[in-house]
Amino acid sequence: MKLHERCRLCGGTTELRSGYRFGQFDLFKCGACGFQQIDPEPSGAELQELYGTLYFQKAKYTDPKAIELEYERRHNLMARAGFKPEDSLLEIGCGAGQFIATCADTYNWYGMDFSEAGIEEARTRLPNLPADRLRSQSVEDFNPSLPDGGFDGVLIFDTIEHVYDPQPVLKRAASWLKPGGRMIVTTPDIGANMAKLTGRRWPFMTPPEHLSFFTRPAMVQALKSAGLYTSYSKSMGKYANVAFIVYKAGRVGLLPKSLGKLAVKMGLGKLTIYVPTGDVMYMIAEKQRDA
Secondary structure: OOOEEEOOOOOOEEEEEEEEEEOOEEEEEEOOOOOEEEEOOOOHHHHHHHOOHHHHHOHHHOOHHHHHHHHHHHHHHHHHHOOOOOOEEEEEOOOOOHHHHOOOOOOEEEEEEOOHHHHHHHHHHOOOOOHHHEEEOOOOOOOOOOOOOOEEEEEEEOOHHHOOOHHHHHHHHHHOEEEEEEEEEEEEEOOOHHHHHHHHHOOOOOOOOOOEEEOHHHHHHHHHHOOEEEEEEEEEEEEEEHHHHHHHHHHOOOOOOHHHHHHHHOOHHHOEEEEEEEEEEEEEEEEOOOO
């Protein structure tokens, strides 16, 4: 078993975290920047299976109230970033286009996602968006139809934690921004007290789905390395239906898995609450303007 790995964020040395083995996957922590990473890298076949059609039918995508409240938070974040109607925006990890659909007529939208199933559903959901605006590719292979420096905003909602090597992705995404353009990133905060308290049973600790874990200082440094300067940084709790909370607790071993189905039968999937975990970070960063 490997005890050390190179940090994929800063290049420093990471150490194996004892007790954090998930099947074939181990968690390593960088003592220099605080970033934590899963190794080894999942195979292409594993990822294709993970992000197939069933991925978009999970309970976390079917709680309308929780989604509505989260999307309201995202719209407020976009307003804080200063996006204006008709701005050209790219969502990396757009999934099935659910968020884009909430403001498809306000901005000039582009979207990409690793999941072919997600993009197929997005094209059905967004019939007025030209087909070439929605693409199924990895970020490394993606070439948007706008040239480099053509976007007013790049949005990465709950996606960067799914990426095995996030620093090149952030740098590539930053290259698509205009000078003065802004990037929004949301991702779990492994530096939060909730993450420290629950340890390997933290609800976001779900490899190989989640592969990269940031603290807020680590994210600020990663954005800076991509040529972006953080203007807003905050970690908050989240909205979720009670049945989903029970399901997640079962998945990480805090409760019996069978209680998830029982919670749904009891109608708890219709009860949405705010959970003050403080373990989801919301970041806005700006690309430096030309001198």
